[in-house]
Amino acid sequence: xxxxxxxxxxxxxxxxxxxxxxxxxxxxxxxxxxxxFFILVLKLALARSVAVQDEAVPVTVANAAAAPNFVQAxxxxxxxxxxxxxxxxxxxxxxxxxxxxxxxRVPGDFGDRFSSGEPAVIxxxxxxxxxxxxxxxxxxxxxxxxxxxTIAGLRLQARGISPAVVQPIVVDSVDVSTPSARATxxxxxxxxxxxxxxxxxxxxxxxxxxxxxxERGSLEALLTVPATREQxxxxxxxxxxxxxxxxxxxxxxxTAVALRQVPLETFGMSxxxxxxxxxxxxxxxxxxxxxxASLLTVVASFTRSYKEAQSWLGVVMLVPTVPIAIAGVxxxxxxxxxxxxxxxxxxxxxxxxxxxxxLPAAWIALSVAxxxxxxxxxxxxxxxxxxxxxxxxx
Amino acid sequence: xxxxxxxTRSFGAVRAIDGVGFEAQDGRITGLLGPNGxxxxxxxxxxxxVLRPDAGVAQIDGIDVAADPLATRRAIGVLPxxxxxxxxxxxxxxIAYFGELHGLGGPRLTxxxxxxxxxxxxxxxxxxxxxxxxxxxRVKVALARxxxxxxxxxxxxxxxxxxxxxxxxxxRALILKLKAAGHCVLFSSHVMQEVAALCDDIVIIDHGRxxxxxxxxxxxxxxxxxxxEDAFVAAIGDARGLE
Numbered sequence: 137x138x139x140x141x142x143x144x145x146x147x148x149x150x151x152x153x154x155x156x157x158x159x160x161x162x163x164x165x166x167x168x169x170x171x172x173f174f175i176l177v178l179k180l181a182l183a184r185s186v187a188v189q190d191e192a193v194p195v196t197v198a199n200a201a202a203a204p205n206f207v208q209a210x211x212x213x214x215x216x217x218x219x220x221x222x223x224x225x226x227x228x229x230x231x232x233x234x235x236x237x238x239x240x241r242v243p244g245d246f247g248d249r250f251s252s253g254e255p256a257v258i259x260x261x262x263x264x265x266x267x268x269x270x271x272x273x274x275x276x277x278x279x280x281x282x283x284x285x286t287i288a289g290l291r292l293q294a295r296g297i298s299p300a301v302v303q304p305i306v307v308d309s310v311d312v313s314t315p316s317a318r319a320t321x322x323x324x325x326x327x328x329x330x331x332x333x334x335x336x337x338x339x340x341x342x343x344x345x346x347x348x349x350x351e352r353g354s355l356e357a358l359l360t361v362p363a364t365r366e367q368x369x370x371x372x373x374x375x376x377x378x379x380x381x382x383x384x385x386x387x388x389x390x391t392a393v394a395l396r397q398v399p400l401e402t403f404g405m406s407x408x409x410x411x412x413x414x415x416x417x418x419x420x421x422x423x424x425x426x427x428x429a430s431l432l433t434v435v436a437s438f439t440r441s442y443k444e445a446q447s448w449l450g451v452v453m454l455v456p457t458v459p460i461a462i463a464g465v466x467x468x469x470x471x472x473x474x475x476x477x478x479x480x481x482x483x484x485x486x487x488x489x490x491x492x493x494x495l496p497a498a499w500i501a502l503s504v505a506x507x508x509x510x511x512x513x514x515x516x517x518x519x520x521x522x523x524x525x526x527x528x529x530x
Numbered sequence: 531x532x533x534x535x536x537x538t539r540s541f542g543a544v545r546a547i548d549g550v551g552f553e554a555q556d557g558r559i560t561g562l563l564g565p566n567g568x569x570x571x572x573x574x575x576x577x578x579x580v581l582r583p584d585a586g587v588a589q590i591d592g593i594d595v596a597a598d599p600l601a602t603r604r605a606i607g608v609l610p611x612x613x614x615x616x617x618x619x620x621x622x623x624x625i626a627y628f629g630e631l632h633g634l635g636g637p638r639l640t641x642x643x644x645x646x647x648x649x650x651x652x653x654x655x656x657x658x659x660x661x662x663x664x665x666x667x668r669v670k671v672a673l674a675r676x677x678x679x680x681x682x683x684x685x686x687x688x689x690x691x692x693x694x695x696x697x698x699x700x701x702r703a704l705i706l707k708l709k710a711a712g713h714c715v716l717f718s719s720h721v722m723q724e725v726a727a728l729c730d731d732i733v734i735i736d737h738g739r740x741x742x743x744x745x746x747x748x749x750x751x752x753x754x755x756x757x758x759e760d761a762f763v764a765a766i767g768d769a770r771g772l773e
Contacts, residue, residue, distance in 0.1 A: 139633075140631060143627070143630045143631055144631075147616075147619070147627050150618075150619070150623075151616055151618040151619060152618075154618040154619075154659075155618055352614035352615075352616075352617070353610075353612030353613060353614030354612075354613075354614035354615060354616060355614075356575075356580060356608075356610040356611075356612060357608060357609075357610050357613060357614075357628070357672065357675065357676070358631075359579075359580050360578045360579065360580065360603050360606070360608040360610070361603060361628060361631040361632060362600045362601075362603040362604045362631070362632060362633070363600075363631055364600070525580070525581055525582070528580060
């Protein structure tokens with residue numbers, strides 16, 4: 137590292153570390169809150185899937201005396217039935233005064249219609265805007281439909297017709313998803329969180345050191361010191377990369393700590409994010425800081441103002457997530473050529489480390505080499521951009 | 531010493547300067563005077579190496595500016611038109627940053643900074659962060675960082691812009707001090723009084739060309755004018771009349 141590069145890097149870091157707002161966004165909000173938020177979502181998803189599976193569905197039946205067999209059938213299908221008397225207005229007031237109550241009202245002529253073979257009406261009351269009531273209502277309807285199908289079958293048989301006649305097609309859906317599979321899907325998004333938070337760490341420094349320096353009018357003076365512009369810009373990239381590395385270190389630590397709060401073992405998953413894995417994740421993603429810092433610096437160098445840089449970089453921040461998203465859609469598995477793709481290769485490495493199923497060392501080397509190569513190329517582009525006179529703007 | 535000969539630079543179809551030539555001697559203050567857009571800043575920017583000339587020669591202490599920009603930068607101190615400083619650094623740190631980039635360090639740099647802080651009377655605020663500085667305080671810091679490596683030549687682009695009376699007087703005193711120490715000072719201005727109060731030599735630029743130059747005395751004589759302002763108007767009027 138040349139003396140100029142070191143001087144510029146230290147000055148940019150010192151400035152960033154003194155700006156409380158920058159510091160907060162770069163090293164606190166992103167690295168600490170992103171994993172916490174993520175873990176919270178994960179925890180909720182897990183808790184919910186457990187709850188939904190073993191949930192007892194309550195249903196209140198009004199005027200149950202008119203349909204004793206029907207109520208019995210509901211009980212047999214596992215619903216928790218409560219009997220209560222009330223009319224339409226009463227039922228509405230019960231629902232509005234409770235959370236997620238589902239009520240069935242049996243009209244007085246239910247028994248007559250049922251025994252004469254006419255469609256007998258049951259009224260189902262539920263608050264459609266309440267997610268829990270919606271779920272309960274669906275379960276109740278399922279129970280009623282299966283009871284109705286049984287009755288229909290019996291009636292057909294009584295008339296000498298096989299019930300199978302009215303069932304030309306039967307759909308038997310097999311749900312293979314398990315809570316732990318859903319959690320794995322969520323955990324797959326952890327790479328996004330880590331990569332984006334890493335980028336965010338150096339974002340403000342990259343803008344401040346380029347578009348910001350130009351806008352404040354200190355760039356012209358800086359360009360009159362006896363150093364080449366490449367040296368100056370390399371110092372700025374190094375400073376941004378250093379901030380990204382710090383953000384990366386914090387986010388891996390925060391993730392390791394937060395993931396311990398999730399009982400992944402109960403779903404047959406190993407919560408493989410201990411100190412050793414966190415350290416390896418840090419090392420695997422570290423070269424990505426160079427790509428990020430150079431990329432953001434190149435883009436910020438094109439923009440004319442701090443504001444413009446901010447809006448552009450907001451979009452550029454999403455670029456590294458594109459390879460991961462494409463790989464996800466195409467269901468690509470790790471393989472040697474793909475390890476050359478920055479961000480995607482880090483995603484693969486993180487995933488494999490969390491599964492406790494490490495990738496071959498040669499593939500890791502490919503990831504590091506491919507990422508560093510792109511980083512150096514972008515740094516070179518940034519140097520060339522700074523050689524142009526137009527960099528002064530205006 | 532600064533020597534400019536037949537300097538030309540265009541931006542697209544616009545010819546910003548068109549054959550500018552003059553000399554600025556050591557131990558003298560030379561003023562580049564001209565209306566806005568005359569080409570003063572472009573000339574200075576070529577001299578302090580952020581722009582390259584299309585044609586012509588610009589030399590500082592015999593160094594060709596375009597051929598050896600790094601050596602040129604060591605020989606000059608620059609106060610650009612936009613003299614922004616770093617708001618999160620203190621006044622001293624702002625100066626130290628440029629000192630380090632000029633290869634200074636250790637007690638030599640600290641000593642030099644204290645010298646400048648005293649000379650420019652910045653003791654009251656040099657330890658504070660720069661984000662709360664007044665325009666005058668900012669210009670002083672910018673000037674100090676231009677002087678930190680004790681350059682022989684000083685290029686100032688409209689240095690009194692935005693300064694109040696007291697700050698302007700302090701700046702003038704400093705420029706005169708630098709002159710007395712044998713420095714070559716070149717500064718641009720569109721304010722007649724500024725130039726009249728300070729300059730030993732005046733170069734009047736309009737539409738990218740030198741329309742008149744000389745000491746205040748020779749300019750008065752040349753245009754038969756009673757004041758420098760009349761001479762300035764006459765020089766520019768003549769040039770425009772000739773087109």
